[in-house]
Amino acid sequence: MGDDIGRELEVEVGKIAHGGISVARHEGRVIFVNDAIPGERVVARVSDDRKKRFWRADTVRVIEASEHRREHVWGAASVDRDPAERAGGAEFGHIELAHQRELKAQVLMEALDRTGGIDADTLADALGADRLTIEGLPGEPDGTGWRTRVRLNVDEQGRLGPYAARSHRVIPVNDLPLATPEVQAAAPLGERFAGEPHVDVLAPSVGSARLIIGKQARSTITERVGEREFALADSGFWQVHRHAASTLTAAVQQAVDPAQFDPASANLDLYGGVGLLAAALGDRFGTGLRITSVESDAIATDYAAENLAEWVGARAVTSRVEAFLRQLAAGSAPERARLESATVVLDPPRAGAGLDVVDALASLRPAQLVYVACDPVAFARDAGALRERGYRLASLRSFDLFPNTHHVEAVASLVRE
Numbered sequence: 001m002g003d004d005i006g007r008e009l010e011v012e013v014g015k016i017a018h019g020g021i022s023v024a025r026h027e028g029r030v031i032f033v034n035d036a037i038p039g040e041r042v043v044a045r046v047s048d049d050r051k052k053r054f055w056r057a058d059t060v061r062v063i064e065a066s067e068h069r070r071e072h073v074w075g076a077a078s079v080d081r082d083p084a085e086r087a088g089g090a091e092f093g094h095i096e097l098a099h100q101r102e103l104k105a106q107v108l109m110e111a112l113d114r115t116g117g118i119d120a121d122t123l124a125d126a127l128g129a130d131r132l133t134i135e136g137l138p139g140e141p142d143g144t145g146w147r148t149r150v151r152l153n154v155d156e157q158g159r160l161g162p163y164a165a166r167s168h169r170v171i172p173v174n175d176l177p178l179a180t181p182e183v184q185a186a187a188p189l190g191e192r193f194a195g196e197p198h199v200d201v202l203a204p205s206v207g208s209a210r211l212i213i214g215k216q217a218r219s220t221i222t223e224r225v226g227e228r229e230f231a232l233a234d235s236g237f238w239q240v241h242r243h244a245a246s247t248l249t250a251a252v253q254q255a256v257d258p259a260q261f262d263p264a265s266a267n268l269d270l271y272g273g274v275g276l277l278a279a280a281l282g283d284r285f286g287t288g289l290r291i292t293s294v295e296s297d298a299i300a301t302d303y304a305a306e307n308l309a310e311w312v313g314a315r316a317v318t319s320r321v322e323a324f325l326r327q328l329a330a331g332s333a334p335e336r337a338r339l340e341s342a343t344v345v346l347d348p349p350r351a352g353a354g355l356d357v358v359d360a361l362a363s364l365r366p367a368q369l370v371y372v373a374c375d376p377v378a379f380a381r382d383a384g385a386l387r388e389r390g391y392r393l394a395s396l397r398s399f400d401l402f403p404n405t406h407h408v409e410a411v412a413s414l415v416r417e
């Protein structure tokens with residue numbers, strides 16, 4: 001253990017795996033290879049040999065390149081650099097955009113099948129098509145220029161940059177091609193910020209770009225989605241791609257089956273943030289909508305209450321989803337009945353909702369769920385568990401909300417059988 005770090009292996013790269021790494025084999029051992037493309041032959045340098053059955057390695061030379069390889073969109077993350085000097089956060093930047101999406105589709109389909117037990121036929125029924133396609137958002141053809149929020153970390157000398165992949169080593173950079181032009185212009189890349197932990201650069205859709213230096217006091221910003229405006233803390237959560245909020249709004253509105261929807265039921269927006277998806281339902285189903293947005297961050301909940309004020313039946317609650325659902329399970333018979341006819345939107349963080357939440361939802365038996373997912377394996381686990389508890393995967397769409405990275409977003413509807 002440790003003896004093989006730095007060793008260079010020539011490998012044939014096989015399929016893509018969760019996390020954007022490719023799988024290769026060498027002397028009977030699995031090697032997870034970064035910065036390669038399935039089908040390539042590369043020289044990869046071992047970076048982690050702690051496990052007996054698999055090692056991790058970084059591509060240092062491409063011997064036979066995939067037809068889908070292109071020059072990396074970000075020089076700072078290029079395979080030409082030493083792996084320790086490569087900027088993280090753009091791990092698919094060396095792959096043509098259309099092929100990135102094909103690889104993301106493969107990862108999502110494999111996760112649904114292997115982790116969720118949702119085979120190709122079941123998936124085809126939900127998709128209304130044979131194959132899953134990852135839908136692109138409007139933007140540059142090379143997948144740059146979309147990030148409205150960037151965190152820059154500070155090194156010992158006060159210089160700014162992203163972390164290297166899988167490391168806390170700051171890589172000072174002189175450009176940020178994945179960021180919007182407004183973020184790029186505002187990012188103080190040449191300046192020094194010694195003593196600060198990080199500098200966030202953000203460009204909300206209303207007003208000018210701004211910096212948040214370290215733990216600077218929060219202020220309110222406005223994001224516009226279609227005709228609607230949302231107030232939120234500049235340090236709070238908001239979707240990162242400049243078209244993500246509008247894309248998810250439309251996708252959630254479309255995912256809800258109107259035949260199963262009752263505006264007067266105890267509808268829920270779980271992991272609600274500042275109320276984006278509750279408002280999506282409100283805009284689709286009108287002023288009579290009853291909905292509770294549940295969010296663990298009290299500041300976000302305050303903004304959600306303000307953003308949802310025009311719906312008399314909307315409220316925002318600060319609670320962990322797990323605790324909130326436990327409380328509902330102890331409700332009276334009429335309350336339980338209002339939940340059985342409800343629609344629940346859930347948009348959990350990367351870890352997914354988890355089995356406790358899935359179990360609680362299954363016992364409350366809402367009519368339909370709209371699951372917005374940012375991690376394929378966590379989503380597949382939860383979708384599989386929901387199927388076992390009587391929910392049919394009724395529709396699934398997926399979106400390239402994070403071009404040039406391995407991340408992919410899915411919006412699924414699950415209907416009680």
Ligand SMILES: C[S@@+](CC[C@H](N)C(=O)[O-])C[C@H]1O[C@@H](n2cnc3c(N)ncnc32)[C@H](O)[C@@H]1O
Nearest residue numbers: 237271272273276295296297320321347348349
């Ligand atoms: C992916 S964001 C979605 C926010 C919102 N739906 C949106 O699109 O803007 C997930 C949100 O869940 C919140 N969160 C994380 N874990 C939670 C939990 N266990 N219970 C309630 N909220 C949680 C986070 O603070 C964050 O605002």
